[in-house]
Amino acid sequence: MLVGGEPGPWGPNVSGGRRWRLLRRLATVMGVVVLVAATGLGTTGVLLLRQAEASLTRVPVQRLDEAAAPSDARHFLIVGSDSRDGLDDEQRSRLTLGEFDGQRSDTVIYVSISQDRSAVSLVSLPRDLLVNDGDRQRKLTETYAGGPDRLISVIQENFGLPVNHYAEISLGGFISVVETLGGVDLCIDDPLVDRKSGADFEAGCHRMDAEQALSYVRSRQGLFGDYERIARQQQFLRATLRELTDTQILADVPRLFRLVEDVAGNVTTDQNLGVGEMRAVAQEMRQVITDGVPMVTVPAYPRKINGIDYMIAYRPGTEAMFDRLRQGVPLMDAGTRDDRAEAPVALMSGGRTDGAxxxxxxxxxxxxxxxxxGSGPAELDAGETTTVYRLPGNEDEAEWVASFLGAPIRDLPASVTAPEGAEVLVAVGADAAA
Structure with a gap:
């Protein structure tokens, strides 16, 4: 059940940019924890924590949920700020930032550490996600005008997600960390040219400086707009985490302290996220950081309402994903975007064209x-519930699809031949358009 007893803004029955945005800022707030976790909480780790504590900015946040026990899962809300505050005139003129003053929230990241501490999950909530905010429907990014409590309240009431801690990271934090690291290595399959973000890269591997990395993660170039950018930002975060835990970085103690100062000096947190909690997070993350951090995006689809473009959360998939987070268990394996690009999915509509x-x-x-x-054979009619059918040898691919659809997985009947080229088959049920 969702908090407040009312359903969230699930589609398709709904009433009638510029972005930064995502995991590049999460890299800065996670950076403190990763560095401390990697150094092992010895003398250097403790000093790093103390330095971070002294440099962080605190704000009161009233809508946070308090964990009932130390063993409970931990849930963080990370927000990137559009504010240009802290950038000097040279940075403003050099970077392709567009014309904007003030502050907005960009894509929001929900970070969950599982109850058994075996996994850390990152879920991005697109800024254009349609939400109920009081008596009106609006984009998630617009709710931040009311401050962190308003944003947290909207997330709690729409999706039933607990939020134990809040952190906001500035644009300056992103720039400072990449500069102190001396750049980040990123490889791209295709050329990327984007006048709006300033990106101009040939296919291949690049050592990107702060300006180049910013233009890369800001780019919406591609068929799927923000989701293309989210994929780039997730790639950037993985690369940054690798840089932060590189043995050369960890052995350079003065550089470690400069990184922590860069990170913490550009982060605002809730009043309760102190050294003790950071130490606990560091200890928990140390066990899983080398295994990789699952990064997914809320399953959603586009709709134009009264001339405005929104992303509508797909109810079955989002409810299943958020239910696992609420329970404090790891998310299902969703693969990487590169994995998914090599896993063709055949859709059988069963005559439910809207749902398909x-x-x-x-x-x-x-x-x-x-x-x-097409409609598919009658024996695969999904009825009320969309169903994922696994094909022999493609069990992992079926799980990736099911992780976004919140759908059960079944073996394809021997009497049914899968369409040529398909690795997964999906039979669309009535719940897809409910």
Whole structure:
């Protein structure tokens, strides 16, 4: 059940940019924890924590949930700020930032540390996600005008997600960390030229400085807009985490302290996120950081309402994903975007064309190639519940699809032949358009 007893803004029945934005800022707030975790909480780790504590800015946040026990899962809300405060005139003129003053929230990141401390999950909530905010519907990014408590309240009431801690990271934090690291290594498959973000890269591997990395993670170039950018930002975060835990960085104690100062000096947190909590997070993350951090995006599909573009959360997939987070258990394996790009999915509509269109959009936005397979045989009619059918040898691919659709997985009956080229088959049920 969702907090407040009312359903969230699930589509498709709904009433009638510029972005920064995502994991590049999460890299800064996670950076303190990662550095401390990697150094092992010896004397250097403790000093790093104390330095971070002294440099952080605190703000009162009233809507936070208090964990009932130390063993409970921990949930963080990370917000990137559009504010240009802290950038000097040279940085403003050199970087392709667009014309904007003030502050907005960008794409929001929900970070969950599982109850058994075996996994850290990162879920991005697109800034254009449609939410109920009091008596009106609006984009998630617009709710931040009311401050962190308003944003947290909207997330709690729409999606039933607990929030134990809050952190906000400035644009200056991103720039400072990349500069102190001396750049970040990123490889891209295709050329990227984007006048709006300033990106101009050939295919291949690049050692990107702060200006180049900023233009890369800001780019919305591609068929799926913000979801293309989210994929780039997730790639950037993985690369940054690798840099932060590199043995050369960890052995350079003066550089470690400069990094912590860069990070913490550009982070604002709630009043309760102190040294003790940071130490606990560092200890927990140390066990899982080398295994990689799962990064996914809320399954959603686009809709234009009264001339405005929104992303509508796909109810079955989002409810299943958020239910796992609420329970404090790891998310299902969703693969990487590169993995998903090599896993074609065949859709059987069962005559439910509206639902098939929605499911197809949800899967395309997270990177799956889609094959249409008509209505499909009567024996695969999904009825009320959309169903994922695994094909022999493609068990992992079926789980990736199910992780976004919140759908059960079944073996494909021997009497049914899968469409040529498909690695997963999805039979669309009535719940897809409910």
């Amino acid at each position: 269109g929605i499911v197809g959009s949800v899967l395309q936005f997270v990177g799956f190639p889609i094959l249409t397979a």
